[in-house]
Amino acid sequence: MTTTIYRAARILTMNPMCPEATHVAVRDGRILGVGPLADLATWGDYELDERFADKVLMPGLVEGHAHAMEGTLWRHTYCGYFDRIDPDGRVWEGLKSIDAVLDRLARAEAALEDPDAPLPGWQLDPIYFDNRRVTRADLDKVSATRPIGVQHASGHILNVNSRALELAGLLRTGINHPGIPLGEDGLPTGELKGPEAMTPVAMHVGFDRDMLACDARGLRDFAKLCVRAGVTTVTDLAARLNDDAVEMMLRVTGEPDYPACVVPLRFFLGLTAADLIAHAADLKARSTERLRMGRIKVVADGSIQGFSARLRWPGYHNGAPNGLWYIAPQHLSEIYHLALENDLMVHTHTNGDEATDLVLDMMETALRAHPHPDHRFTVQHCQLADTAQFNRMGKLGMCVNLFANHHFYWGDEHYRLTVGPERAERMNACRTALAQNVPMAIHSDAPITPLGPLFTAWCAVNRITASGRVQGQTERISVDEALYAITMGAAYTLKMDHEIGSIETGKRADFAVLETDPTKVAPMALKDVPVWGTVQGGRIFPAGAQ
Amino acid sequence: MTAGLLPATVIGGYLGAGKTTLVNHLLRNAGGLRLAVLVNEFGALPIDADLIEAQDDDIIAIAGGCICCSYGDDLTRALLDMTAMDPPPDHLLIESSGVAIPSMIVGTLGLLPGFRVDGTVIVADAETLCRTAADRYLGDTVLRQLRDADLLILNKIDLPTPRALADTCDWIAEQGLPRPVPARQCALPPEAVLGLVPSTTQPVPDPAPHAAFETLRLTPAAGCDPQALARRLTDPALGVLRAKGFVTDLRGTRHEIHIVGARADVSARATAPADGMVAIGLRGQLDTAGLNDLVTAPAPASAR
Numbered sequence: 001m002t003t004t005i006y007r008a009a010r011i012l013t014m015n016p017m018c019p020e021a022t023h024v025a026v027r028d029g030r031i032l033g034v035g036p037l038a039d040l041a042t043w044g045d046y047e048l049d050e051r052f053a054d055k056v057l058m059p060g061l062v063e064g065h066a067h068a069m070e071g072t073l074w075r076h077t078y079c080g081y082f083d084r085i086d087p088d089g090r091v092w093e094g095l096k097s098i099d100a101v102l103d104r105l106a107r108a109e110a111a112l113e114d115p116d117a118p119l120p121g122w123q124l125d126p127i128y129f130d131n132r133r134v135t136r137a138d139l140d141k142v143s144a145t146r147p148i149g150v151q152h153a154s155g156h157i158l159n160v161n162s163r164a165l166e167l168a169g170l171l172r173t174g175i176n177h178p179g180i181p182l183g184e185d186g187l188p189t190g191e192l193k194g195p196e197a198m199t200p201v202a203m204h205v206g207f208d209r210d211m212l213a214c215d216a217r218g219l220r221d222f223a224k225l226c227v228r229a230g231v232t233t234v235t236d237l238a239a240r241l242n243d244d245a246v247e248m249m250l251r252v253t254g255e256p257d258y259p260a261c262v263v264p265l266r267f268f269l270g271l272t273a274a275d276l277i278a279h280a281a282d283l284k285a286r287s288t289e290r291l292r293m294g295r296i297k298v299v300a301d302g303s304i305q306g307f308s309a310r311l312r313w314p315g316y317h318n319g320a321p322n323g324l325w326y327i328a329p330q331h332l333s334e335i336y337h338l339a340l341e342n343d344l345m346v347h348t349h350t351n352g353d354e355a356t357d358l359v360l361d362m363m364e365t366a367l368r369a370h371p372h373p374d375h376r377f378t379v380q381h382c383q384l385a386d387t388a389q390f391n392r393m394g395k396l397g398m399c400v401n402l403f404a405n406h407h408f409y410w411g412d413e414h415y416r417l418t419v420g421p422e423r424a425e426r427m428n429a430c431r432t433a434l435a436q437n438v439p440m441a442i443h444s445d446a447p448i449t450p451l452g453p454l455f456t457a458w459c460a461v462n463r464i465t466a467s468g469r470v471q472g473q474t475e476r477i478s479v480d481e482a483l484y485a486i487t488m489g490a491a492y493t494l495k496m497d498h499e500i501g502s503i504e505t506g507k508r509a510d511f512a513v514l515e516t517d518p519t520k521v522a523p524m525a526l527k528d529v530p531v532w533g534t535v536q537g538g539r540i541f542p543a544g545a546q
Numbered sequence: 547m548t549a550g551l552l553p554a555t556v557i558g559g560y561l562g563a564g565k566t567t568l569v570n571h572l573l574r575n576a577g578g579l580r581l582a583v584l585v586n587e588f589g590a591l592p593i594d595a596d597l598i599e600a601q602d603d604d605i606i607a608i609a610g611g612c613i614c615c616s617y618g619d620d621l622t623r624a625l626l627d628m629t630a631m632d633p634p635p636d637h638l639l640i641e642s643s644g645v646a647i648p649s650m651i652v653g654t655l656g657l658l659p660g661f662r663v664d665g666t667v668i669v670a671d672a673e674t675l676c677r678t679a680a681d682r683y684l685g686d687t688v689l690r691q692l693r694d695a696d697l698l699i700l701n702k703i704d705l706p707t708p709r710a711l712a713d714t715c716d717w718i719a720e721q722g723l724p725r726p727v728p729a730r731q732c733a734l735p736p737e738a739v740l741g742l743v744p745s746t747t748q749p750v751p752d753p754a755p756h757a758a759f760e761t762l763r764l765t766p767a768a769g770c771d772p773q774a775l776a777r778r779l780t781d782p783a784l785g786v787l788r789a790k791g792f793v794t795d796l797r798g799t800r801h802e803i804h805i806v807g808a809r810a811d812v813s814a815r816a817t818a819p820a821d822g823m824v825a826i827g828l829r830g831q832l833d834t835a836g837l838n839d840l841v842t843a844p845a846p847a848s849a850r
Contacts, residue, residue, distance in 0.1 A: 169659045177653050196654045199622040240618075270587050270618025310683075322686055325645040328561050329683055358683050 060232025060510030064490035065443035071222030080123035120206030136190025149205025230512030309352035317420035411465035457482035561644035665806030791823025
């Protein structure tokens with residue numbers, strides 16, 4: 001029974017009863033106590049560890065909405081506009097022109113030995129190239145014989161070369177599909193919009209794998225990214241969790257040096273409500289210290305930038321027709337009823353405000369039938385919610401996890417195109433959520449945007465868009481509120497706030513180890529606070545050693 | 547060429563309308579055809595126990611060589627698996643989820659090699675249709691589904707009062723939707739829903755008699771314009787719900803024609819049985835004289 005006491009430059013506990021300290025004592029992977037050394041010494045023999053003497057400790061950060069496929073995507077060529085760090089710590093410079101994208105693809109192409117192997121790329125975003133579209137002719141310059149496909153950052157568009165179209169049988173005239181624009185020659189331009197158009201070609205360009213799944217290597221890489229971001233508990237928000245996947249996840253997260261607690265939510269599709277509940281209950285019972293199962297993820301509508309989110313009047317700013325439901329209201333209601341009855345938690349994706357209304361209506365009815373003192377059903381994304389909806393959420397005991405990063409990456413698009421100025425200003429309204437007493441987290445939705453809660457906090461604090469405008473000044477929150485949201489806030493939405501999210505006696509010894517104090521830097525510098533690594537369950541993981 | 551292409555029917559409509567009842571009915575009355583069924587989830591398809599021969603994780607084998615697969619959220623992959631089946635099924639039914647837009651599934655089918663879209667069948671609940679169409683969350687979705695219908699089945703006609711049923715039919719007409727086929731428990735002759743499965747060796751068979759439907763055998767004149775003929779067969783005034791047959795054009799090329807409501811599909815066939823066509827319509831609504839005139843008329847000069 002060894003006790004280690006860590007001295008730090010400062011410890012931000014997120015526990016209001018003892019908000020800051022200089023020492024934390026760890027025993028058996030849990031926090032024995034936090035406070036001055038003299039207080040902690042009363043527990044008996046200890047080893048004083050000075051390695052964090054010049055670091056700042058926070059509770060291990062909690063990412064409440066990410067996907068483990070962030071770990072697998074790094075095997076594809078990164079084509080994004082912004083600098084991004086891969087699992088091994090290499091910084092991939094953002095590409096500022098189509099030529100730069102083609103150049104990087106050409107280098108990756110040259111490194112491939114098998115002449116038939118596909119070349120997949122990801123995170124392309126032509127919004128930043130004056131919306132000049134990438135064509136198959138562009139990608140043919142990289143290779144005319146090897147299938148190439150580059151997925152957009154939004155995940156809703158795929159650009160492919162001629163060879164890829166040919167393999168899918170689509171390099172032909174006469175195609176009549178809304179997701180497949182044609183060139184003057186009557187052949188597809190190589191841009192494929194929406195899952196229906198993307199999927200038949202995606203499998204020929206290396207996106208064949210089930211994109212919701214993650215293999216062992218991907219799960220390990222995902223955890224490396226967590227260490228770099230200071231994250232010790234991370235969700236995998238839409239997992240199918242079939243037997244093979246569960247076996248793999250139990251094995252990998254059980255490895256002695258696996259550095260994170262993974263919380264996969266069972267995706268609702270393909271099962272009846274009753275079967276879904278039964279499966280989730282079974283998974284809950286198989287949970288371990290580092291693999292927490294038994295929660296459910298439902299998707300109510302699509303995305304705003306894909307014009308598939310369900311909006312209330314007046315709908316899309318550019319006049320696009322209303323979006324799609326991904327679940328029937330009765331089906332959603334049945335899941336809520338059964339989950340409340342069986343004490344299982346449901347997180348529901350909504351983007352449009354009509355989808356949020358539906359969730360609130362179904363929840364209210366289900367709660368009348370099955371009152372629950374502390375269900376914490378959470379609305380995920382919930383980007384367009386207004387004050388009245390947050391108020392209802394609070395009354396119903398629901399939580400929200402807002403997509404703060406989205407505001408930076410696509411806020412300008414929403415302002416200009418999808419929902420127009422007023423609604424764009426109030427998207428991801430953190431201030432209003434807190435004012436209406438809704439327990440709140442904020443998220444990255446990695447890989448849609450990079451995993452990094454400090455960056456997410458920066459987004460919620462500053463509400464800067466990619467073009468540098470402040471969008472929705474009144475919805476900004478303070479640095480303290482944002483740091484709470486990425487620790488206790490997210491832990492609360494997972495009903496894990498009794499064991500993680502703050503540094504206090506009895507909780508898991510999970511710390512984010514920072515080089516500087518995020519409460520002492522200018523709010524605009526919050527995203528630049530360097531992360532040294534993490535401590536997870538008392539085990540030390542320096543980011544630099546990965 | 548349609549030879550080797552798997553005809554696929556998309557069955558859509560909101561929850562509870564009777565899509566599953568229709569699928570079960572078709573499986574039970576497949577008449578020796580090998581049907582393949584893709585469903586979003588098994589649990590919603592309570593296939594009668596006596597029909598099930600074996601069950602795996604994602605596949606149920608059904609008596610008579612039919613199979614049923616669940617596709618979850620990966621329809622494209624399930625469809626590609628379907629084209630690899632050996633021996634191939636005779637006809638594919640895709641039961642869409644209650645909020646899916648069927649034309650999007652049809653769009654997907656059009657992108658994949660190996661399929662011929664046979665039509666979209668929408669099942670509507672005669673008792674609740676107007677209420678669902680006025681629902682704040684569902685109205686536009688249900689209307690989009692109805693507008694995708696080549697064949698619109700108005701099911702459960704025994705439940706509403708005659709007055710309410712008439713109102714529902716009026717509403718359907720006001721929306722400019724196809725004239726619905728009334729049904730109870732989706733008990734329709736399979737040939738009205740599925741057409742007659744194409745065969746390169748057999749002539750078009752006579753369908754079994756059915757009280758609510760009538761069948762007309764037509765003998766098209768040689769040297770017709772198949773495209774024009776097919777288009778004219780979709781004229782609602784002729785009352786054709788379904789038609790299928792083989793014709794010969796002016797150059798002597800053989801063609802196969804499929805009509806499902808407003809949808810016409812024509813394709814050249816290297817080998818085909820003797821010329822002939824069968825049309826199915828609601829009893830009393832087939833314009834026998836008009837249809838006979840149509841198929842025996844010489845091709846218009848423009849087509850020569």
